[in-house]
Amino acid sequence: MVETLTGTNRSKGITYDELLDMDTHQVPPRFREDSPMPAGPTIVNPSIYYSRDFFDLEVERLWKKVWQMACHEDDIPNVGDSHVYDIANLSFIIVRTAPDEIKAFPNACLHRGRALLTEDAKGVHEFRCPFHGWGWKIDGKLKEVPCQWDFPTVSEKTHSLPPVKVGRWGGWVFINPDDNAEPFEDFLGDIDRHFQPIPFERRYKAVHVAKKLRCNWKVAQEAFMEAYHVVATHPTLLDVMGDANSKYDVFGNLSRAISPNGMLSPHVNPALVAEPLEGAKTYAKVRHALSGNVYERLGEDRVKVTARDGRTGIFDHAAHHIEGELDHADIQLCDWVGGRLPEGWEEEIDPTTTGPVPERRKAMADQMREQWRESLGDEVDEISDAEFVDTIYYNLFPNISPWGCFDPIFYRFRPNGDNPEECIHEIMFMLPVAKGQPRPAPAPVHWLDFDDDYCDAPELGMLAKVFNQDVVNLPHVQKGMKSIKSKEIVFANYGETKIRHFHKLLNEHLSR
Incomplete structure (x- = not known):
């Protein structure tokens, strides 16, 4: 029977700190940190997920003014390599201008606004507008204007491409179109301590899948920000994940969830799952x-x-x-x-281990240690069971979700062009490399259209089936929100902490 009221302020079962006490290795102190949000309620109007006016407000006060991940450094490895980053109705060029210098510019000719690039490019020497031939050097300086005698007010000083602020973290390239943006370091805070023992500098993009969805970008992102949905959306995880025993914390622009694995959900009757299923x-x-x-x-x-x-x-x-x-x-x-x-x-036969929780978690961790030993060596012997076993997923405002420790998942959610009711869900697998080894070349983007199945991207492995479970709800959420008579959506005080944190930051940006 699904757990409802427990008479306490948490779900039944073992606490996460008690799980950590059972670990066979030393657990990093950050896993025990408690930084919850104050109690709610957090209530939002469902129109923010479909309103044209709200979407336009997000463009003006969010996407034009927030630090946001645009690409990975490895996407533009050589001088002249350029990446087109689109967000809502905005477009930017990210270009490597020197071996260790990256710049960004609005993707628009300063004559009549034609996009300078319509797709990523390798080794460009200039940005040349295909409409009238205006040209700029890759560092943004005006290079040539046909019939410049006819434009007496145009010069390198007045019509070089305006630079967009660039920040770099862990191999990722961030931009902020706001000239008065807060320093990138202030935006990130002390993020680095959360991504040990394998920081993103030691990871490469092994998979990159982008799927179009028929829902607002916030609807999609919020579906991946909590474990509360597992009981209904992922019944296949209920015998391996303590979904309702997850731990949630917030740190500046960063939020964190830790969902313990190697245990039963508190929603499950242990006797039921213990029954053998012939031919499973x-x-x-x-x-x-x-x-x-x-x-x-x-x-x-x-x-x-x-x-x-x-x-x-x-x-x-x-x-x-x-x-x-x-x-x-x-x-x-x-x-x-x-x-x-x-x-x-x-x-395929289910390899899931069974038995008491400590032994089950240890067996899962040992299996992962041996899996990674070939590439990481004895480094794996210093890593706790929790770092190998548990699902640790962060959100960095506004729209990326880097997962922690050895889980390779990295999400980005963004509007699909100028449509408030469509978005793009990007899945990247960031795999670790051994110390001192270079990152392999990044995987190209594999695009999936609205009606494509995630299984059309076999590189996702078993997660393709999990993603299918997640997104089957989303177009129905998008439709159903328009029929909510109360015009209120309320989020759980604790189990939806990350969503509440997101809306707090979003409101702060939109109220400026």
């Missing part, structure tokens, strides 16, 4: 951790569901009933079992 397979035959119903793949878009009382039903991957006495099924497990599967996944 990770993606083809699973038991719902709450209902106990078994979902078995009959083929793509066909799932047999067997209830604990013996009733059965056949459903498609979207949980539409096809036949049988059982006429209701969980959409998430129907898609997990009956949706797209890369070749060979139907036969």
Whole structure:
């Protein structure tokens, strides 16, 4: 049965500090830091997710005035390499002007506004407008104006490309279009201490997938900022994650969640998941951790569901009933079992360890240590179980989510052009390299359109199935918000701390 009231201010089960006390290695002190937000409520009007006026306000007071990640240094490794960064209706050029110098400019000809670049470019020597031929050196200085005699007020002094502020952290390139922006170092605060023992300087972009979604960028981002949704959206995680026992903290422009793994969700009946499931397979035959119903793949878009009382039903991957006495099924497990599967996944056996929590976490950590030993050597022996096992995910305002320790995930969320009800979800895997070794070349972007499946990007591995679970809700959230009669969305005091923190900072920016 799903946990509801507990009579305390937290969910049932072990606390995160108690889990850390069981660790077989020394745990970094930052894991025990408590920096929660004051209690709410935080209430927002749902129109901020679809209003044209609000979207335009974000452009003027957020995207034109906030530090934001534009690209990775490795995307522009050589002098003249240029990256086009688009955000809402704005466009910027990020260019390497010297071996260790990067500059940024608005992506617009100063004559009639034509975009100077429409895509990334390698080794450019100038920015030449294709419309009338005005040209600039890559450092932004005006180089040439055809018939310059006809423009007596135009000179290098007056019409060089205006520079945009640039900051660099961990191999990432940030920009801020505001000439009066706060110093980049002040914006980041003491962020570096959170990304040990493998800082981003020691990671490379092994995967980069960008998926278009039919929802506002905030709707998408907020879906990945808390573990509260796991109980309904990710039933396949309930026997491995203490979702409702997650820890949330805020630090300046940074927020953090730590979701403990190697334990049961407090929502789950331990006796139910302990029952053996004959022929269980990770993606083809699973038991719902709450209902106990078994979902078995009959083929793509066909799932047999067997209830604990013996009733059965056949459903498609979207949980539409096809036949049988059982006429209701969980959409998430129907898609997990009956949706797209890369070749060979139907036969994959779940490697999840079982047993008491300390032994389970140690086994998971030891497995990860050996996995990374080949590339990182004995360095892995100094790292705690928590750093290997737990899901540690940060958000740096306004729109990136770098994950901590050995989890390679790095998200970015941004509007899809000028449409308030579309966005782009970017997934990057930042893998570590051994000390002293150079970063390999970054992966190119693999674009997925609105109706593409995340499984169309096999480089995502099993996370493709998890992302499918996440985004099936989002267009329905976008639609449903317009029907909320109260015009209020309320966020949980603790479990949605990161979302509350985001809206606090967003309101501060938009109120300036």
